[in-house]
Amino acid sequence: MHEHSALLQFAHTLHWYALAFMGVVYIIRITWFVRRFKAGGERQAATGIPGMTTPSKGVMYSLGNVAMPWAMESSRRNLFFYVQFVAFHLGVTSAIALLFVIPWAPGWLENQVVVLIMQACIGAAFLVGLGRIVRRFGNKHMRAISSPDDYFSLILLTVWFFFSFLAVPNSTANGEWHMLGYFFLASFFLFYVPFSKISHYLYYPFTRYYIGKSLGHRGVFPIVRDPARG
C-alpha cells in the first residue's frame, strides 16, 4: 500500500463534507416537497374486481415495478434497454459503495473476486453510459426532451464510471490521478446532484407510491394482462 498524497487525503475528506451537504439539501427538499404540496385524496369507493386490487397491492406493485420488466409494455418491448438500465444502476451502486469501502473496508478490495465483480458492474455501466450519450445526442426524440443538465449529468456520470473502474483496486502504484479523479468527481457530484435531475430517486418513492395507491384503489394496479398472451 502506497502512502496517499496530501491532495488525495484532502479528496477523501472533501467527499464527506460533500456527502453531508447533499444530506442537508435533501432534507430541505423533502421538507419543502411534503409541506408545500398537500397530498390529494380520493373519496369514492374502490372500483375494480373486489380483492384483486387494493391500494396496498397497488403500492406494492408500483414500487416493485422496477424489478418486473414484464409489467410495463415499455420494458417488455425493450428488454435490451431494461438490461442497460439494470447495468447502469448496478454500476452506480458499485461506484457509490466504493466511496465507503475504500476508507472503511479497504481490505475487501484485496480480494480479487470483489474487485472483478465491482469492475464488471462499473465497466458495464460505463459502456451503457457511452451508449446513452450516443442515444441522447443521436435520437431526435431524446434531443427534443433534453436540457443541458441532462447532457451534463450523463457525461459526467460516465466519466466518473471511468475513474471508478480504475479506482476499484484501490492502488496508487502507478500514480494517484485516477484516485484523485474518482474522489474529486464524487465530491463534485455530491454537491451537484441535489440540484440536478440525478436526484430523481428522491421523488421516485413518492411518485410510485401515489400512482400505485390511486390505481390500486381504482382497480387498475396490479395490471391484468390478457391470459391468452400472458
Add this chain to the structure above:
Amino acid sequence: MKKTKEKSDKAQKVIDRMGQKLNRQMAGSLLACVHCGMCTESCHYVLANPDDPTYAPAYKADRIRKIFKRHFDWTGRVLPKWVGAASVNTDEDLEELKDIVFGKCTNCRRCTINCPMGVDYATFNRMARGLLVSVGVMPEGVAVVSKDQWETGNQMGVLKEDYLDTLEWMEEELQEELDDPNIKIPVDVPDCEVVYSINPREVKYDPRSIADAAKIFHMAGEKWTMPSEGWDMTNFGLFSGDDDLGGSVAGRLFESVEELNGKKLVISECGHGFRSTRCEGPNWAKTDVPFEMESSVNTMLRYIKEGRIKVDKSKNPEPVTFHDSCNNARSCGLFEEPRELLSLVCENFQEMYPNRAENYCCTGGGGAMSMSEYTPRRLKSGVVKANQLKETGADYVVTSCHNCVDGLTDVIRHYELDMKVTQLVNLVANAIVIDEKPAVPAEAPAEPEVLEEVPVAVGAEGEELPLAGRRILVADDEPDQLDFISMVLEDNGAEILTAETGDEVLEVARREKPDVLTLDLHMPGRDVGEVFELIREDPELQDLKVCIITGKPELRKLIYDRSVRPPEGYVDKPVDEKRLLLNVRKVLEVVHQDA
C-alpha cells in the same frame, strides 16, 4: 407570485393558479421525470408521427414542467436554462400551450402506466387544461360544450322537453316492439332500486340505446326510474380540466338521486361519464355519496348471473371484438366485466391486442371529438387503432363508451374498414329471451325479440307508408348523401325536394313549404347557420321542422350560437337508414307550444 412587466394578465393568472392547483402527486410527477424516453412509444400520436418529436409524452409534459420549474422549483429559479425551465409570458405562449395540452394529447394515460418513474402526465396535462380554461384559452368546441353544460345541465344542450319527449317516444317504441302497452320508462319515481342516468348523445343520436336499456330493466323486473333533472352522467369538466364544472355537474346528478331517494345510480355505457361520476365526481363535488354507483355493464351482468334475464348468444352470431375505453380500463379498472358479459351474449368474441389497461385510445378521448381544429391530427393518429381493429377480423367492435363510439366510427370511416360499432346494451337487448313474464311489474308477455330498431313499412299493398303525404326538403352538397337520404325517405312515402347550397335551401323552402328540412351543416354558398336563422325568423316557415345532419358534431355551434328555436332533430353522419327514419318520424311528431 411577483408580476413582471412583460407578462400578460392571462399568463400571470395561469402561473398564480398553478400554485393553487398543484398537489403532491402532480408536483412529484413534475419533479421526477428523468427524460429517459421510455414513454415515447406508448403514445398513439407518436406511433402515427414517428418523425415528429413534439408528440412525445415527455416533450409535451415538459411544456408544463418548464413553467413549474421556473416558478416553483428552486433549481429552475436559479438556473432556468440549465434545467430547461421557462415561463409563459404572453397570450401567444398560452396559445402554444393550448395546442399541446388540448391538441396533442387525449389524456388517455397510456404513457403513465408505461413510465418507470410513475409520472402521471395525464393528470397534470388535465391540470394545465384547467388553467388555460380558467383564463378563457381553449378550443372553441370546448368553450361551446362547457357553456352548454353549465347553462343547460347537459353537454349537448338538450332541453328538458326534448329529453322527456324522447323518453316518451322510446317508451312507445318499446310498447310496440314488445306488444305491451303497460311498459313504461318511468320518470321521477321515488324510492327506486335503480336511478338510471344517460349520456345526452343517446337522446340526440342514439335513442335506441335508451329503449334497449329500458327493455333490459323491464325484463329484469327492476324497480327503476330516470330523473327529469340532473340526468346527464357525462361531465365535460373531465376534459376541460375545470374542477368547478366537474363538481357542479356531478353534484347535480348526485342531488337528483338523493331527491328521488334512489338506492343505486346506474351509469349507462360511457367511459368518461363513468369515470367522472363514479371515480372523480365525489372528489370534485367534495361530497361523500350516500348511495351505490355502478356501470350499466355491471348491472346487465348481474341480471344475467342472477337469472333475472335470460339471453341467447346465438342471436349475436357475428364476430365481435371489444375496445376498452381508456377512462374505464386505465382509470377505473372496468375491463373484465364487459368481457364476461360479451362471452354470455355473443357467439364469437375475439380479443383485440393490446387490450384492457394497455389498449390504445380510440382517438376521441379527452374531448377530442369536440375540437374540430385538431381533427386531421386525430384521424392521422387513428392509424394505430385502425390496425388494431383490422387485425381482429371482427365485423363489430363493441365498446362501453359513447365517446369511443364516435371516435371509432370516425377511424373506421377514415381508414375504410368494413366494421360497425355497437355497445353492450344493444347486444344484451338483442340477446334477451322473452319467454315469460318479468318478475316485477307483472305485465303481459311480449313477443319474441325482433332485431329491427324500428318497424319500417315497405309499401306492401294496402299498407300506408310511414312518411306518406309528407314533403321533405333534403339539403346536402354531397351527391351520394343527397341520393341516399332522398331514396330512404322516398321509399317510405315522402315527397322529396332537394337543395345543394344554402341559398337553394332558402329558395325551395320558401317556395314549396315542406314539412321537414334535413339540413347538412357544411354546404357551399350562404352560411348554413345563417340559413337556419333566416328560416326560423320567417313567419311563413314557422311549421317547418328541421333535422340537422352532420358528420362534425362540433358544428352544432353554428346553430346553438343563434338566439332562435333549436332544431327538432339531429342525425349523425354516416347516415344510418333506420336512424334517419327514426329521427325524421320523431321530428314530425314534435309540437311546439308557440306553434
